[in-house]
Amino acid sequence: SPWQGSLWDLMRMVASIRHLRAFGRLTLRNSDRLGVVHLYFHGGKLVHIVSSRGDAEATLRDLQGWTHAVLRFERGATATGAIFTAEQEHNFDRVLLHFQKLGLVEASTAPRVVDGDVVSKTLGERLLTPHEWRILIEGTHRVSLAVAHLIGPREALRVLRDMLNNCSATFPAFATLRIASSGHLQITDTAHLDRTPRTELLAGFHALFATCQQFCSPLIGERDAHRLIIQALGDLSTSLISLGVFQVDNNLLASRRQS
Numbered sequence: 682s683p684w685q686g687s688l689w690d691l692m693r694m695v696a697s698i699r700h701l702r703a704f705g706r707l708t709l710r711n712s713d714r715l716g717v718v719h720l721y722f723h724g725g726k727l728v729h730i731v732s733s734r735g736d737a738e739a740t741l742r743d744l745q746g747w748t749h750a751v752l753r754f755e756r757g758a759t760a761t762g763a764i765f766t767a768e769q770e771h772n773f774d775r776v777l778l779h780f781q782k783l784g785l786v787e788a789s790t791a792p793r794v795v796d797g798d799v800v801s802k803t804l805g806e807r808l809l810t811p812h813e814w815r816i817l818i819e820g821t822h823r824v825s826l827a828v829a830h831l832i833g834p835r836e837a838l839r840v841l842r843d844m845l846n847n848c849s850a851t852f853p854a855f856a857t858l859r860i861a862s863s864g865h866l867q868i869t870d871t872a873h874l875d876r877t878p879r880t881e882l883l884a885g886f887h888a889l890f891a892t893c894q895q896f897c898s899p900l901i902g903e904r905d906a907h908r909l910i911i912q913a914l915g916d917l918s919t920s921l922i923s924l925g926v927f928q929v930d931n932n933l934l935a936s937r938r939q940s
Contacts, residue, residue, distance in 0.1 A: 684754040687712075688747065692777055692786040694754060699725040701881055702853055706758035712749035720773075721760035722789045737769050745779050747916035777854065809879045816920045818866045819887050820927075822891045825864035827913035831900055838862065844892050852885035887926040907933050 686694065694707065695884035709718045718740055721729040730738040765773075807921065808819075829837035833842055841860045849855035854877040859867045890910065897906035911918060921927040925940040 686752050688750040698722050705756040705895050707754045710751045728765050741772050820917050820921050821866040823862050823913045827909050848885050848889050883926055890927050904933050
């Protein structure tokens with residue numbers, strides 16, 4: 682999973698959080714001694730830090746001495762407390778650079794220092810191809826029909842629009858997408874999407890399909906909801922699985938239906 686790992690993955694995870702402008706809490710647990718640090722991000726920006734070592738500056742100083750840690754990012758977790766200053770976020774980037782120099786973190790997504798300032802290193806990413814877009818749009822339409830089969834077209838349209846709005850909070854590019862009355866996905870700003878990396882869009886569609894299945898689960902059961910989505914996607918399932926936006930849970934399908 683891109684949202685958990687070891688200290689070696691810290692640079693990559695922070696880069697992903699910033700790139701996706703994600704909201705949530707990144708927790709670091711020291712594997713050598715007692716120590717926990719919680720880093721809170723809002724729209725990809727580090728806004729708060731909590732630990733047992735004191736204030737933010739004391740925490741960052743202590744963090745520089747870590748050599749092993751377990752990491753986990755929890756989407757949606759919010760912070761209450763003093764907001765990180767720009768200088769403190771700058772100092773956090775220097776901690777990352779310190780880890781890189783020691784060879785404790787993956788260097789491929791590390792920040793670099795230019796004229797004394799830390800500048801994020803951004804690597805070019807591929808965009809979605811027209812064929813991939815067609816698959817995702819048709820997949821969304823088929824899932825919308827599956828939801829409409831359970832609760833009716835009008836209610837399904839409202840639910841799907843709410844789901845899309847919720848996804849746009851984590852994936853800003855989804856703010857340019859709309860669910861038409863036919864259940865098809867419409868694009869209101871192609872220029873913006875043409876600049877959005879495919880990884881961000883695919884992650885958003887994965888969240889959208891998963892949310893649709895979760896919505897259906899209380900109505901017909903978790904296993905049957907998963908089976909409903911599979912049947913709705915039909916021959917698109919293989920393509921969507923290869924894109925990483927859907928997966929078949931064979932263990933769930935094989936489980937006995939709960940009475």
